[in-house]
Amino acid sequence: MNQQALVISVRLLDDRYHGNGSWPPSPFRLYQALMAAAYTGRTAPNEEVAALRWLEQLPPPIVLSPTHTLATLTTYYVPRNGADAQNGDLAAAAKKRDAKLAKPWLFNGQNPLHYVWFFAEQRAEADTLIQLSERVYQLGRGVDMAFAWAELLAPAEAQQIIDQHAGPVFRPTPQGFGNTLDCPSPNQSFDSLVTRYQGQLKRLRNGEFHKPPLPVFKTIGYNCPSSLLLFEIQNANGELRAQPFTAIAQLTHSLLGKAKDRLKPHFPEYAERYLAGVKANQADKALRIRVIPLPSIGHEHTQADIRRVLIEVPSDCPLQLADVEWAFSGLPLEVDLETGEIGGMLVKATDTKMLDHYGVNKQAAASIWRTLTPVALPIERIDQAKTGAEHVLKQNQLHHAARQALRHSGVNAPVSIRRIQREPFTSNGTLAERFAFQRFDRTRLYHLELEFTDAISGPIVIGDGRYQGLGLMNPVQQTNSDVFRFWLHHDNRPAVKDRKAFLDAVRNALMSLARQTLNKPGRLFSGHEEDGSVARSGKHEHVFLAADDRDGDGFLDELLVVAPWAADRSLSAFEASKKSFQQVVKKLELLRAGALGLFGFDLLACDIENADKLLGYSKYWKTLSSYQPTRFPKSLDEASDVIRQDVLTECLRRHLPKPLVEILKIKQGAKGVFRADICLSFSVAVCGPLILGRDSHQGGGLFGIDQGHSN
Numbered sequence: 001m002n003q004q005a006l007v008i009s010v011r012l013l014d015d016r017y018h019g020n021g022s023w024p025p026s027p028f029r030l031y032q033a034l035m036a037a038a039y040t041g042r043t044a045p046n047e048e049v050a051a052l053r054w055l056e057q058l059p060p061p062i063v064l065s066p067t068h069t070l071a072t073l074t075t076y077y078v079p080r081n082g083a084d085a086q087n088g089d090l091a092a093a094a095k096k097r098d099a100k101l102a103k104p105w106l107f108n109g110q111n112p113l114h115y116v117w118f119f120a121e122q123r124a125e126a127d128t129l130i131q132l133s134e135r136v137y138q139l140g141r142g143v144d145m146a147f148a149w150a151e152l153l154a155p156a157e158a159q160q161i162i163d164q165h166a167g168p169v170f171r172p173t174p175q176g177f178g179n180t181l182d183c184p185s186p187n188q189s190f191d192s193l194v195t196r197y198q199g200q201l202k203r204l205r206n207g208e209f210h211k212p213p214l215p216v217f218k219t220i221g222y223n224c225p226s227s228l229l230l231f232e233i234q235n236a237n238g239e240l241r242a243q244p245f246t247a248i249a250q251l252t253h254s255l256l257g258k259a260k261d262r263l264k265p266h267f268p269e270y271a272e273r274y275l276a277g278v279k280a281n282q283a284d285k286a287l288r289i290r291v292i293p294l295p296s297i298g299h300e301h302t303q304a305d306i307r308r309v310l311i312e313v314p315s316d317c318p319l320q321l322a323d324v325e326w327a328f329s330g331l332p333l334e335v336d337l338e339t340g341e342i343g344g345m346l347v348k349a350t351d352t353k354m355l356d357h358y359g360v361n362k363q364a365a366a367s368i369w370r371t372l373t374p375v376a377l378p379i380e381r382i383d384q385a386k387t388g389a390e391h392v393l394k395q396n397q398l399h400h401a402a403r404q405a406l407r408h409s410g411v412n413a414p415v416s417i418r419r420i421q422r423e424p425f426t427s428n429g430t431l432a433e434r435f436a437f438q439r440f441d442r443t444r445l446y447h448l449e450l451e452f453t454d455a456i457s458g459p460i461v462i463g464d465g466r467y468q469g470l471g472l473m474n475p476v477q478q479t480n481s482d483v484f485r486f487w488l489h490h491d492n493r494p495a496v497k498d499r500k501a502f503l504d505a506v507r508n509a510l511m512s513l514a515r516q517t518l519n520k521p522g523r524l525f526s527g528h529e530e531d532g533s534v535a536r537s538g539k540h541e542h543v544f545l546a547a548d549d550r551d552g553d554g555f556l557d558e559l560l561v562v563a564p565w566a567a568d569r570s571l572s573a574f575e576a577s578k579k580s581f582q583q584v585v586k587k588l589e590l591l592r593a594g595a596l597g598l599f600g601f602d603l604l605a606c607d608i609e610n611a612d613k614l615l616g617y618s619k620y621w622k623t624l625s626s627y628q629p630t631r632f633p634k635s636l637d638e639a640s641d642v643i644r645q646d647v648l649t650e651c652l653r654r655h656l657p658k659p660l661v662e663i664l665k666i667k668q669g670a671k672g673v674f675r676a677d678i679c680l681s682f683s684v685a686v687c688g689p690l691i692l693g694r695d696s697h698q699g700g701g702l703f704g705i706d707q708g709h710s711n
Contacts, residue, residue, distance in 0.1 A: 004119055005158030006126050008133050008150045011112040016071070016104040019140025021182070023105050024065040024170060028182035028189070028217045029139060030115055031055065033148070035193050037135035049190075051128035056184035058117045060172035060220045063181070064165045066111035076100045111167065113139075116158050126152050170222045173315030185218040192216035227321050228459075229311040230355065231328060231346040241344035242305035243333070245295055246430055248373055249437035251306060251333070252291045252469035255346075259291075259327040263319070270319050275327075277467065286410065287317045289324060292461055293469045295372055297357050304372070304428050308354055309346060310459065359458030359475035366475030367452045368418075369460055370425045373472045374432035374445040376465035377401040378408065395420070402448055405471070409462040419449040419602055440465050448473075482566040482578065483615060483689060484585045486559040489600035493555040494547075498596055499625065502556065503545045503699045505593035510543065510561070514584045524564070524577060525584065527697065540568040543581070544691050546702040548614065548624055559601065560614065560689060560702075561585050567691045569655035613704045617685040622706040626667065626675035628694040633674055639666050643676050650692045657682045679706060 008030065019025055034052060038044040044052075077097040119126075129150060136148035153161075162169060170181070184190075192215045199212030235241045243251055256275055263271035272278040274288050290312040295304040313324050325348070333344045359366055379401035398420045406415065419425075422432045424447055433442035444464075450473070463471035488494075494502040511521040523529060527542035544562040551557060563581045565573040591599040629646035633639040644661045651659055659680040667675045680690075680703065693701030 002121055003155045004122055004126065005153045005155050006117045006119065006129065006150065007153055007158055007161065008115045008129070008148060009112045010115075010136065010139055010146050010148045012109055012139060013145045013147075014143075015109040016106050017140055018102065018104045018144055022179070023068050023070075024063050024113060024168075024181070025139055026182040027061050027063065027115060028184055028215075031184045031189060032193065032215075033136045033139050033146070034129070034132055035190070037132055037137065039197065040135065047124075047128050048132055051125040051132065053190050054123065054125040055117075055129060056189045057186045058119055060181075060183045060222075062116040062162060062172070063170040063222070064114040064116070064162065064167065065170065066107040066113070066167045068105050068107040068168075071102075071104050071106050073101060073103045076102060114161065114165070116162065118155060118158070171316065173221045173223060179222050180219045181222045182217045183220045185216050188216040221315060226315055227313045228355070228360065229313065229321075229325055229328065230349040230352050231309045231311065232349045233307055233309065233333065233344040234347045235344055238347075240307045241333075242296075242303075242307050243293070243344070245304045245306060246434045248293045248295075248306060248469040249435060249440065249465065251293050251309075252467075253437075254333070255291050255309065255328070255331060256467075258331050259324075262327045262331075263323065267319060267323070274317055274319055287314050288467060289313055289317060289319065290461060290467055291469065292459060292472060294354060294358065294472075296354075297372065297474060304430070308349060310355070310358075312459065312461075355459075357474055358472075359456075359460070361457065365455040365457045367455045368449070368476040369452070369458075369473040370449045370476055371447045371471060371473050372429070373465075373470050374435050374447050375402070375405055375463035375471040376440045376444050377446055378404050378464055379444060398446065402446075405463045406450075408464075409466055409471070411460065411462060413456055414453040416451050417448065418451050420446050422446060425449060435470060437468070440468070440470060445470070481582060482563040482573070484561045484588075485604040485614075486561070486588065486601040487604050488557055488559065489602070490557075492597050492599055493557065494593070494596050494599070496549050496554055496556060499547055499556060499699050502593060502596060502599075503547060505591060505596065506545055506559065506561070506588075507543075509588060509591050510584060513587050514580075517584050517587065518580055522580070524580060540564050540697070541571065542697065543585075544689075544697050546625070546689070546691055546699050548702065548704070550613070558604075558614075561588070562689050562691065567654070567689060567696070570653065614702075615688040616705055617687050618705040619682045619685050620706040620708075621680045621682075621686075621688075621690050621703040622708075623664075623677050623679075623701065624704045625700050625702045627678050627692060627701045628673065628675050630694045632672060636666070636668055636674075639668070639674050639676075643674065643678075647678060647680070647692065651680075654692065656686060656690075657684055675700075678703075 010025075010030065010033075017023070017025060019029060021029075031052075034055070038048045038052060076099070078100050079094050080096040080098050130152060133148040133150040136146060138144055139146040139148075172183075192213065196212050196215050199210070203210055203212060233241045233243060260271045260275040263275065273280045273284055277284075277288060280288065292310040292312060293306040294308045294310055296307050297304060309328075311324060311328055313319070313321055317324075328346055329348060331346045333346075355361070359369070377398065379397065399417055402417050402420060422445075424430055424432075429447075432445040432447050435445055436442040448462075458473070458475065460473040461471050462473070465471055507525070510525045514521040514525045521528075524542055541564050543564060544560075544567040546560040546562065547556040548558045548560070549556055563573065563578070565571040565577075586603070589601055591601070593599060627643070627647065629643050630650065631642065631646055633642040640663050643663060643666065647661045648658060651657070659682045662679040662681070664677040664679060669675065688703070688705070690703035691701055692703070695701065
């Protein structure tokens, strides 16, 4: 059977569209325009009537539109048709005006709309519609003047037009919810429009006004998101039954096989193709059902086992949503061979709050995303890099493979790849190689961190293992744009004893970046006035720097660059200062620190999962770098009391609650300089960063959450 494609193109004469409803002008609007063209007289030719009746039987078309935007609401005051009420006085009637609201869609009028129907065989009706299209004169309201033309093409030619279209493409998604367009209703729309036209001619009957009947059409979802079904893994008592995190691919494989076996007797072809991927072609990939086991996340101490399973059904998947739900409901998991106990079963979830952790709703959208389960990259084995050149080559290969994985998964939004690594991003994550299963060799598995230009919603699952539960990502909610965290590359890190020299080099680098970006270093980065003198306002109006040995190996792992108003709560943040701070600090990627060497940085997100030590909330804090008081004690005997009072004064000055101060250790250095290791206990939880003391701008007095206390 020879397939054909009918493409009707419409160009509006103006760069705006006033018709009611959402964009684009619906297929039913075009159908009305074709009806109006056919009935320019009292009747329409029989062949055109037959063609219009045939068109309403076709499935909804694909609509290609130009890039568009919605104009602001405008009020026009137009004369009322009230000359009779003014006794024929046209001047008086012209003063009676009604408000008309207009909010048109704006677009480039040089770019036409295209409506593409696919049908099974050559039909004479299609040729008639091509001729009828040339008589179309408007689309929408009376002010939306337009002209149209049509073509009969082979499916491949029509698909090429769709693929090469530069603007939005609207595809019908019958199972979707949310975005809809009106389409002709088979065996109803034509007759209803004829009846409405006849009713318009006879609105006034026997001295009474009769409203003409409304047209009949059907509402079809277009470009709707996939439907999501959330299931819990429960035991016989209705309690959640956890499954091992690293067995996620095995669990997905098992569930897909069992659901396929349920559906196969009823939908043999669909079950094989859209569940198991058997005989699926390239176009079928976008229609395949995805089974996504969800690790339990949301707290740093949560064990990331599988307690829930998300089923994603594409809106245009041939399998109906109800059939998919039936296929997975009550599916038993593996049976324990020793006890005979079923490992759990899938039960439809009533609480869907867990989906927020995966960015499913718009409120949870984010620009930074990280993998929970590693991505299976489309790449061959890469040997371990032994030299710097080999390391650079390996990173280039991995980035190229990651780009391919995103493209294959349909992620087309502008994105930068921030990190590719074997290690997980959170303390309760798991190494990438531990998820190896069947064809997903350990050498192909990597964790990714991505940053999109705009915030996007989930779920996001990428890579070759996306139909086996691998490549699942979760959003990172940035909570503090006034603090930048950098992870030092492990090929070269400064020793803890070189902290001050390292941070002095960081400040010099920031001042240089400020000169390049802002044309002057400014007090914000230098701590000096424009004349070169030291800023003596008495306030902490320049950036704070801190570095931490996170793993305790004697080398610094993490760098903090903190805006003054984030470390000193008494300061106010001006928009210009915040913008300058972010513009400059984001550019810090490489540091040349003289004799210390060359250091590379990776920018980390300031998120809850990684905020356990420096940026989290706690009542209990402990020094990570010794506290230097702002007022020196005269002797070691009085040092404890003086330092305790100094800490209290410093907290009050920084607008922090008054803490209980426990002095752990006091050290006296050269020139009578005292330093102390301290624990602070607040009555309420306070948020980091906590950097206090005389040398707090140079890395001293950095506090971290005291893990030995419970909040």
